[in-house]
Amino acid sequence: MRAIEITRFGAPDVLQLARRPIPQAGPGEVLIKVAASGVNRPDVFQRQGHYAPPPDASDLPGLEVAGELVDGDFDGDNPFGLRRGNAVCALLAGGGYAEYVVAPLAQCLPVPGGLSLIEAAALPENYFTVWSNVFDRGQLGHGEGGIHETLLVQGGSSGIGVTAIQLAHAFGHRVFATAGSAEKCAACVQLGAELAINYRDEDFVAVVKQVTDGRGVDVILDMVAGDYIPREIDALAEGGRLVLIATLGGSKAGIDAATIMRRRLTLTGSTLRVRPVAFKGALARQLHDKVWPLLEAGKLRPVIHQVFPAAEAAQAHALMESSAHIGKLVLQW
Numbered sequence: 461m462r463a464i465e466i467t468r469f470g471a472p473d474v475l476q477l478a479r480r481p482i483p484q485a486g487p488g489e490v491l492i493k494v495a496a497s498g499v500n501r502p503d504v505f506q507r508q509g510h511y512a513p514p515p516d517a518s519d520l521p522g523l524e525v526a527g528e529l530v531d532g533d534f535d536g537d538n539p540f541g542l543r544r545g546n547a548v549c550a551l552l553a554g555g556g557y558a559e560y561v562v563a564p565l566a567q568c569l570p571v572p573g574g575l576s577l578i579e580a581a582a583l584p585e586n587y588f589t590v591w592s593n594v595f596d597r598g599q600l601g602h603g604e605g606g607i608h609e610t611l612l613v614q615g616g617s618s619g620i621g622v623t624a625i626q627l628a629h630a631f632g633h634r635v636f637a638t639a640g641s642a643e644k645c646a647a648c649v650q651l652g653a654e655l656a657i658n659y660r661d662e663d664f665v666a667v668v669k670q671v672t673d674g675r676g677v678d679v680i681l682d683m684v685a686g687d688y689i690p691r692e693i694d695a696l697a698e699g700g701r702l703v704l705i706a707t708l709g710g711s712k713a714g715i716d717a718a719t720i721m722r723r724r725l726t727l728t729g730s731t732l733r734v735r736p737v738a739f740k741g742a743l744a745r746q747l748h749d750k751v752w753p754l755l756e757a758g759k760l761r762p763v764i765h766q767v768f769p770a771a772e773a774a775q776a777h778a779l780m781e782s783s784a785h786i787g788k789l790v791l792q793w
Contacts, residue, residue, distance in 0.1 A: 462793070463520055464557035464773045469509030472777035475521075475557075477770075483518070483555070483562045488737070490532030490565050492548065496581035496767075497556045498524040499776045499789040500619065501706070502733065506554075507777060513554040514734050522556020523733065524549065525563075526571060526580035537566045539745055547571040551584040551740055553733055557773060559793050566741030569748055572755040575762070582762035582788040586623040587751060588743050589732055590681075593703045594624055597728050598679040600633060604699030604724075609678035612668060612695065613637040614688065616656060617644035617786045620705070622763045624681050625651045627751065630759050636677065638664050640783070647786045651763070665695045676700060686710030689727075696725055704729030763787030 463480040485491045503521040505511035513519060526549040534543060542548060542565065549571055550563040571580040594600050594611065601607050611628045615621045616637025628635045629652030637648040638659045645656035655671055657664045668677055676697035682688060686709030692702050693715060702725070720727065732740070754760045765785040768776045769792060776789045 461559040462770070463559065464522075464770060464791075466507050466519070466521060469507065472507070472774040472781070474507060475774045475777060480520075480558060482560045485532035485562050487533055488536045488564055488566070489562050490534070490542070490568060491530050492525060492527045492550060492561050492563055492568075493530045494525045494527040494556070494559055494561055494793050495577040496526050496793065497522050497558075497770065497791040498581045498583075498585055498619075499773075499780060499791060500524070500585050501780065503557075504777055504780055517553035517733075518555030518561075520555045520557050522554065522558070522561070523552050524581060524584040525552065525556045525561055526550075526577040526583075529568070530560075532562075532565065534565065537741060539566075539741075540568075540570055540748060542568060542570065547577060547580070549580040549584050551588050551732075551744070557770070557791065564737045564741070566737050567744055569744055569752070572752050574756055574758070578767055578790055578792060579762045579764065581790050582619070582764055583755075585732075586619045586788070587627075587747055588740065589620060589705060590624045590627055591747055591751065592732060592743055593705055593730060594628065594679060594681055597730060598681065598701045598703040600628060600679045601631060603678050603701065605678040605697060608632050608634070610634040610636070610672060610697070612664070612677045612680045612692075613648075613653070614664075614680065614682045614684050614692075615639070616648040616653060618683065619763075619788045620681070620683065621648070622651055622787050625653050626760045629653070630754055636668060636671070644786055647763075665691050668695045672697070679703065681705065684709040686713060689713035690715055693719060693725060693727075696723070699724045701726040701728065705731075764790055766790075767792050
């Protein structure tokens, strides 16, 4: 099969097309003939040498695919009744930049009705991540703010950002977002954000306090960390939750513990790649039950900025690093 290898750690041009043996599915696993692979920021970190795959994962980058089930073990945990020939999208621990990939069956979902395989390839990494962090760890809609809470999404025009905005809006919450240009802010509003804040020109803490009458927001989804963290603590409402999923601005921050205690704040975070199959399978079932119907009804949609031929993975990575995109980048096989 064709695959995209990381030939050495470095710039995007270290990604090269290569030949690899087709992997073999083991117990509880299936083999997928890949039509499209999603591109994600962790793929860039892995290429740079900053994010090693788990010990039992493929060394190839790629955390999500869509394609056709061609072989495997369908007799174990198979809540959606999947069989050979079905079109699926899957969350992976690695190996997605290839024409064939092995995935745990529990991490495969049927392609939502009305979506193409290219669109479906843009779903798993972002939807699993947002559901786990905003609605599970962040408890959006279940905190002190009541059933209609407020969410601030840092980096609203990213793949994670456009997913979080749409999902929270679809469930009736007020959503605010930050982005780095007028075009990106407009895209956030179009997707359901009540207000988008250009972080180059405005202080998100002051804006959030103003539009919430001084209360602050109930949940913040943060991919920046670093010196954003003390500012985000200031922007939280009483009982608010700050959920960290990346450290693009650095992993160290100074915080006032007394403020956290006095205002009953929660600081939490997670990474998804190393979590066990059972955990990811449980997320898949929640998504199928609560989110897939919204996708099929057209109330949510993947936002794809550009589709690249798989052999142009280096160009896709260069675009991602430029941060000039809005939404997802996808490789097509």
